[in-house]
Amino acid sequence: MTILRCTQCSATLKPYPPRYKCEKCGGLLEYALDFEQLRGIKLDGALSFWKYKRLLPEVKNTVTLGEGGTPLHKATRLSKKLGLSAVYLKDETRNPTNSFRDRCAALMVSNALDLKHNSMVCASNGNLGASSAAYCAKSGLTCHIIVPKLVDMGKLAQMLIYDAILDEYGEIVDDSIERAESLAAETGWYQATAELNPLVIEAQKTVAYEVAEQFGVPDWFVVSMGSGGIIYSIWKGFKELQMLGRIETLPKMVGVQAHGCAPIVNAHLKSKSKPTVVHKPSTHALGILVRNPFNGIWALKALTESKGIAVSVSDSEIFTAEQKIARLEGIFAEPASSATIAALEKMVAQGTINKKDSVVCLITASGLKATDVLQALTKKRKTAVVGLELSTKEKILRILSRKDTYGYDLWKKLGKTMTRAAVYQHLNELSERGLVIAYKRERRKYFKITKRGKRALQAIDELKMLL
Numbered sequence: 001m002t003i004l005r006c007t008q009c010s011a012t013l014k015p016y017p018p019r020y021k022c023e024k025c026g027g028l029l030e031y032a033l034d035f036e037q038l039r040g041i042k043l044d045g046a047l048s049f050w051k052y053k054r055l056l057p058e059v060k061n062t063v064t065l066g067e068g069g070t071p072l073h074k075a076t077r078l079s080k081k082l083g084l085s086a087v088y089l090k091d092e093t094r095n096p097t098n099s100f101r102d103r104c105a106a107l108m109v110s111n112a113l114d115l116k117h118n119s120m121v122c123a124s125n126g127n128l129g130a131s132s133a134a135y136c137a138k139s140g141l142t143c144h145i146i147v148p149k150l151v152d153m154g155k156l157a158q159m160l161i162y163d164a165i166l167d168e169y170g171e172i173v174d175d176s177i178e179r180a181e182s183l184a185a186e187t188g189w190y191q192a193t194a195e196l197n198p199l200v201i202e203a204q205k206t207v208a209y210e211v212a213e214q215f216g217v218p219d220w221f222v223v224s225m226g227s228g229g230i231i232y233s234i235w236k237g238f239k240e241l242q243m244l245g246r247i248e249t250l251p252k253m254v255g256v257q258a259h260g261c262a263p264i265v266n267a268h269l270k271s272k273s274k275p276t277v278v279h280k281p282s283t284h285a286l287g288i289l290v291r292n293p294f295n296g297i298w299a300l301k302a303l304t305e306s307k308g309i310a311v312s313v314s315d316s317e318i319f320t321a322e323q324k325i326a327r328l329e330g331i332f333a334e335p336a337s338s339a340t341i342a343a344l345e346k347m348v349a350q351g352t353i354n355k356k357d358s359v360v361c362l363i364t365a366s367g368l369k370a371t372d373v374l375q376a377l378t379k380k381r382k383t384a385v386v387g388l389e390l391s392t393k394e395k396i397l398r399i400l401s402r403k404d405t406y407g408y409d410l411w412k413k414l415g416k417t418m419t420r421a422a423v424y425q426h427l428n429e430l431s432e433r434g435l436v437i438a439y440k441r442e443r444r445k446y447f448k449i450t451k452r453g454k455r456a457l458q459a460i461d462e463l464k465m466l467l
């Protein structure tokens with residue numbers, strides 16, 4: 001049994017539709033278990049997400065693609081390399097769309113079906129978009145995804161093949177979230193944005209349940225932080241198991257962010273209870289590129305309550321770690337999750353962790369989703385410059401170097417993978433930099449590459465030959 005409760009004024013509200021803000025005081029809402037009723041319940045069956053159905057908010061439909069029940073690998077070679085005795089990797093790449101977000105999509109799409117919705121909307125810079133698209137496809141729902149300009153190519157490919165309707169909005173996911181909130185209010189679509197639907201925290205806590213069954217309670221649990229939701233979910237999962245009398249101790253939580261975008265880490269180091277907003281955030285680990293973390297307060301709570309620590313790591317440390325887990329353990333993790341290994345190395349170097357301590361690192365998603373980053377890495381460039389944005393501008397210049405054309409035609413030639421507004425935005429930026437010019441022909445606005453644009457293309461080609 002679960003209720004929806006305000007974390008500020010403790011008001012109890014009806015559980016559905018899921019919403020994140022208290023109508024009375026504006027506080028954040030959270031589902032809570034009725035521990036009295038659940039004490040001693042039996043959870044039978046093989047390890048899977050739905051095994052824990054009775055510890056989740058109630059749903060009648062149960063949509064599944066086989067999520068959860070992911071392996072917990074003992075990372076023997078990695079442990080040895082780090083000088084530790086027991087490092088484990090919780091391998092969420094093994095979910096149906098290769099990320100932990102499949103747990104969330106399974107629960108939310110089930111709930112959306114219960115509530116008789118035909119369409120859902122979510123803002124996502126990747127994994128949740130891919131998961132929602134797949135589970136909507138399975139259930140016959142229309143999936144709208146608001147994506148920011150910076151998004152991993154592999155994740156975009158997943159959203160497209162599952163036939164989601166994409167709308168590019170904003171530079172990073174923070175902007176897209178606002179758009180998704182207003183869209184759902186206008187249209188009545190089911191709100192599946194992670195930050196705006198408290199079912200997400202519930203779905204993700206099953207990671208902790210599984211680890212407790214597979215291993216028990218580790219001394220440390222290392223998780224990367226974007227909006228801060230997943231670290232809180234895992235902490236919550238362990239606390240619930242303790243309340244239910246199933247475990248005795250709790251892990252110390254370690255929250256990891258990138259140097260260039262560390263609002264939660266910075267706040268924790270300064271003992272603040274709210275995240276410090278980052279003005280110009282940057283990291284190539286796009287899964288954790290969040291300027292103003294929505295669940296930051298909760299992430300800080302998990303860090304403080306568990307007597308854990310917060311660590312930030314550089315992009316190059318992340319890439320080195322990504323290669324290390326792949327070469328030593330055969331796991332290809334996305335940059336955001338490789339950050340956990342980079343952080344673990346720091347903890348060892350700083351003497352924060354004892355040799356005998358047990359550690360679980362959460363591998364949130366597959367590296368195949370973010371190969372654009374890897375491509376840059378293998379070319380041994382210092383920074384990954386072949387992100388989506390640059391490659392689109394390069395593509396536009398190449399098309400225009402063959403023939404002048406207009407915006408709509410360019411959009412078609414680019415494969416319709418983005419909104420037309422985004423194509424015009426690129427054209428504006430290219431013309432501001434003097435790489436293309438616009439002119440009128442047959443009442444249409446045509447674009448032409450300039451001499452400077454041709455030189456830029458040439459420079460790109462020369463650079464590619466060198467690398």
Ligand SMILES: [Zn+2]
Binds near residue numbers: 007025
């Ligand atoms: Zn309230």
